[in-house]
Amino acid sequence: MAEELTPISNDDVVWMEEPEMGFWESTFLPAIFSGLKNSLRHVTDFKPVTQQYPEEKPDLPLNYRGVHRLNRDDKGRVKCVACMMCSTACPARCIDIVAEEAPKDDPLWADRDKRPKSFVIDELKCIYCGMCEEACPVDSIELTHIYDLTGLTRQEMKFNKEKLLEVFDQTKDNPRDPIRTHRGILGPASDFTSLPQVGPATQIPQGDKASEPVSTDVIKQG
Amino acid sequence: MPTVYVNDQPVELKPDERLNCIQAAQKAGVEIPHYCWHPSLSVVASCRMCLVEVGDKKPDGTVAMVPKVVPGCQTPVKDGTVIVTNSPKVQAAQRGTLEYLLLNHPLDCPVCDQAGECGLQDFSFKYGRAYSRLAEPKNQKKDKPYIGDQITLFTDRCIMCTRCVRFTREISGTAELQVVSRGSGEEIDIFPGKPCNNKLAGNVVDLCPVGALCSKDFLYEQRVWWLKGKNSVCAGCSTGCSIRVDQNKDVVYRLKPRSNPLAQGEFMCDEGRFGWKYIHSEHRLKFPMQKLPAGITPVSWPQILPALRQALTEAAKRAPEKLAVVLTPFMTVEEAYLLCKYLKSLSPAARLLMTPAPVVGADDSYPKDLRGQAAPQPKFTIRAEKAPNRAGVELVLHHFGGTVESLDSILAQVSQGTLEAVYLTAGSPEGWITDEQAKSLAKAKLVIVQDLLDSPALPWATFVLPGTSWAERDGTFVNHAGLAQAIHRGLRSPGDAWPDGRICFELAGRTGIFHAPTIRQEIAGEIPALAALIVGDLGDEGIFLKSAGETASAADSETQVPVTGGSRS
Ligand code: SF4
Numbered sequence: 001m002a003e004e005l006t007p008i009s010n011d012d013v014v015w016m017e018e019p020e021m022g023f024w025e026s027t028f029l030p031a032i033f034s035g036l037k038n039s040l041r042h043v044t045d046f047k048p049v050t051q052q053y054p055e056e057k058p059d060l061p062l063n064y065r066g067v068h069r070l071n072r073d074d075k076g077r078v079k080c081v082a083c084m085m086c087s088t089a090c091p092a093r094c095i096d097i098v099a100e101e102a103p104k105d106d107p108l109w110a111d112r113d114k115r116p117k118s119f120v121i122d123e124l125k126c127i128y129c130g131m132c133e134e135a136c137p138v139d140s141i142e143l144t145h146i147y148d149l150t151g152l153t154r155q156e157m158k159f160n161k162e163k164l165l166e167v168f169d170q171t172k173d174n175p176r177d178p179i180r181t182h183r184g185i186l187g188p189a190s191d192f193t194s195l196p197q198v199g200p201a202t203q204i205p206q207g208d209k210a211s212e213p214v215s216t217d218v219i220k221q222g
Numbered sequence: 223m224p225t226v227y228v229n230d231q232p233v234e235l236k237p238d239e240r241l242n243c244i245q246a247a248q249k250a251g252v253e254i255p256h257y258c259w260h261p262s263l264s265v266v267a268s269c270r271m272c273l274v275e276v277g278d279k280k281p282d283g284t285v286a287m288v289p290k291v292v293p294g295c296q297t298p299v300k301d302g303t304v305i306v307t308n309s310p311k312v313q314a315a316q317r318g319t320l321e322y323l324l325l326n327h328p329l330d331c332p333v334c335d336q337a338g339e340c341g342l343q344d345f346s347f348k349y350g351r352a353y354s355r356l357a358e359p360k361n362q363k364k365d366k367p368y369i370g371d372q373i374t375l376f377t378d379r380c381i382m383c384t385r386c387v388r389f390t391r392e393i394s395g396t397a398e399l400q401v402v403s404r405g406s407g408e409e410i411d412i413f414p415g416k417p418c419n420n421k422l423a424g425n426v427v428d429l430c431p432v433g434a435l436c437s438k439d440f441l442y443e444q445r446v447w448w449l450k451g452k453n454s455v456c457a458g459c460s461t462g463c464s465i466r467v468d469q470n471k472d473v474v475y476r477l478k479p480r481s482n483p484l485a486q487g488e489f490m491c492d493e494g495r496f497g498w499k500y501i502h503s504e505h506r507l508k509f510p511m512q513k514l515p516a517g518i519t520p521v522s523w524p525q526i527l528p529a530l531r532q533a534l535t536e537a538a539k540r541a542p543e544k545l546a547v548v549l550t551p552f553m554t555v556e557e558a559y560l561l562c563k564y565l566k567s568l569s570p571a572a573r574l575l576m577t578p579a580p581v582v583g584a585d586d587s588y589p590k591d592l593r594g595q596a597a598p599q600p601k602f603t604i605r606a607e608k609a610p611n612r613a614g615v616e617l618v619l620h621h622f623g624g625t626v627e628s629l630d631s632i633l634a635q636v637s638q639g640t641l642e643a644v645y646l647t648a649g650s651p652e653g654w655i656t657d658e659q660a661k662s663l664a665k666a667k668l669v670i671v672q673d674l675l676d677s678p679a680l681p682w683a684t685f686v687l688p689g690t691s692w693a694e695r696d697g698t699f700v701n702h703a704g705l706a707q708a709i710h711r712g713l714r715s716p717g718d719a720w721p722d723g724r725i726c727f728e729l730a731g732r733t734g735i736f737h738a739p740t741i742r743q744e745i746a747g748e749i750p751a752l753a754a755l756i757v758g759d760l761g762d763e764g765i766f767l768k769s770a771g772e773t774a775s776a777a778d779s780e781t782q783v784p785v786t787g788g789s790r791s
Pocket residue numbers: 086089090091092093094095121125126127128129130131132133
């Protein structure tokens with residue numbers, strides 16, 4: 001029974017004894033001196049390590065996740081299609097979206113079905129995990145490099161659609177927060193300009209003719 | 223006993239059972255994906271999603287397979303039929319079919335209302351392949367925002383299963399929808415100027431396996447995975463359609479019919495489907511109120527209940543024959559029972575009354591023929607009696623020796639002084655009393671109003687008890703045919719309103735928690751006509767109060783043939 005429970009056999013077990021202390025070691029003097037040496041080294045080191053924030057701004061890694069922004073598409077409309085994937089993915093449940101039908105008679109919105117009527121992120125509840133960014137099918141919501149977020153009231157820290165678009169306008173020219181894609185109408189299926197041979201993360205069964213490339217030059221591009 | 227083999231698994235059929243391959247496989251717990259087939263509609267076998275291999279097991283044990291795949295929805299099974307749903311040949315056919323269905327499909331799932339409950343998503347995930355070979359641009363068709371007052375069509379998402387067309391031809395009989403053009407130009411459309419506005423039109427949205435037909439009422443309101451559903455029964459009319467109440471954060475967003483062959487079949491009418499808005503009316507009563515010297519004031523339940531009990535006891539002592547409870551066909555069987563029993567315990571001489579159910583027009587049966595006349599064998603009936611539980615409350619009432627009287631006659635008795643104390647239960651979404659009628663209440667010494675919405679009776683009330691809508695309470699409704707179905711509490715009530723069952727339970731001074739199945743069993747022991755409720759849990763479909771034979775003879779001449787079938791999918 002006991003044998004079954006032990007994952008290693010007794011032959012593999014080596015018993016170790018604590019090394020015995022020598023004379024000097026049992027006086028503890030070498031240890032005391034080595035500690036003193038360390039303290040002296042720090043006392044005589046005059047190179048400063050303190051960062052003079054806010055006069056000096058920190059150099060953050062490129063993948064830093066700060067305040068959100070809502071991107072605009074090439075026509076200046078909010079890219080978000082109000083699919084609510086971000087608020088579904090959000091572990092902190094801090095995104096609240098109300099959707100509406102895009103006005104069909106407005107030529108600016110004629111090619112869109114759905115858009116956010118209101119879009120509120122509670123920046124205080126957010127844990128800045130970036131799940132929303134991952135979930136967004138049109139690359140609308142993104143986390144920027146803004147880290148120094150302050151406000152006087154909790155209400156002020158609930159960012160609405162206008163404010164989030166403003167963050168975009170502020171950060172879009174900053175090389176740290178570039179506009180990464182121009183995808184914006186809808187999901188990838190309606191947006192392919194070139195056809196990937198197979199979808200990503202797809203296992204192709206051996207001999208599936210469907211996965212072979214289409215003969216080129218059959219279709220005229222343009 | 224005929225036996226069918228589904229993927230080597232034997233399935234026994236009843237001798238007179240006539241099934242197709244999809245239904246036979248369902249019995250074995252095997253899913254055959256399908257779009258165009260629906261248990262209530264005719265078979266067209268046009269989507270080709272249900273292709274399976276079929277064969278025949280000979281008495282000598284050999285099996286002869288049909289050399290090609292066949293549509294399972296159109297292939298009936300008989301003794302010895304062999305169905306194979308998972309062979310490489312079938313899988314290749316399923317992948318091919320899905321690739322075709324998706325050729326021109328926009329795949330705009332992020333903005334599609336169906337996403338999360340979409341047949342195309344589910345089957346593509348389970349049976350499809352994750353890539354397409356189409357290199358040409360997709361064929362994009364224009365959306366048709368006006369198919370009907372409640373229906374919009376996203377033409378490019380349609381997979382041309384024609385379920386919607388067949389519904390309007392076979393179930394509603396109004397035939398507004400049709401297929402226009404051919405080949406990849408095929409589209410669903412209405413005749414010019416003839417929108418799909420029949421009283422069953424909302425069902426085409428449920429039938430549509432994809433997000434092509436959408437309900438304008440629900441459009442973009444919620445993502446479906448946020449909705450929490452509770453089984454209930456529509457309170458719109460005495461048909462008592464089995465439904466599901468979909469809510470999120472105590473806001474109802476839609477009602478969906480459930481399949482129930484005992485009640486209505488697979489569908490529901492638009493009056494019921496969109497007629498629940500009063501649940502969130504701003505006129506809802508939110509707090510119990512009592513008339514104090516300072517005027518009518520909101521009070522708490524622990525304050526009002528003893529005061530109310532005392533007032534009723536005094537009234538029963540003073541003049542029991544002048545004390546009456548007025549029941550309503552909108553209450554559940556449990557509430558009626560608790561209230562009647564409580565009143566009779568105060569004084570056996572106290573009177574029990576009930577207002578009749580509102581009747582609007584005549585029963586409306588479908589399908590309609592060319593001239594708008596109902597077919598002799600109706601498949602769906604919207605009843606004129608616009609209350610869910612007249613039958614159930616009447617059974618309780620008659621057991622305790624009460625009578626049905628019109629509101630006018632009750633109020634006349636109040637004016638004449640033959641009634642001094644009245645306990646009025648209402649719960650009707652329409653106004654049940656006019657200003658003029660309410661004035662006769664001035665004569666009464668004690669008026670108790672238990673209602674859902676504000677009404678002209680309130681200024682005359684001594685006690686106001688805020689009840690809830692049917693979607694917020696547990697209980698039993700008995701439909702026109704004597705089918706007892708359970709309703710379940712789907713959401714919490716606004717403010718301090720209590721489910722009516724709890725009000726009656728606590729008023730009666732009972733200890734514990736109002737638990738509908740327990741009360742049901744108690745009722746079954748006491749009222750012989752409701753003895754069938756002894757099971758307590760009525761299940762998803764409910765039970766008939768009388769056995770089938772009795773119901774058939776007792777039921778009125780109208781012979782409803784519910785549209786039945788397996789599960790909707
Ligand atoms: S970063 Fe994470 S917590 Fe913050 S909004 Fe996005 S998903 Fe929610």
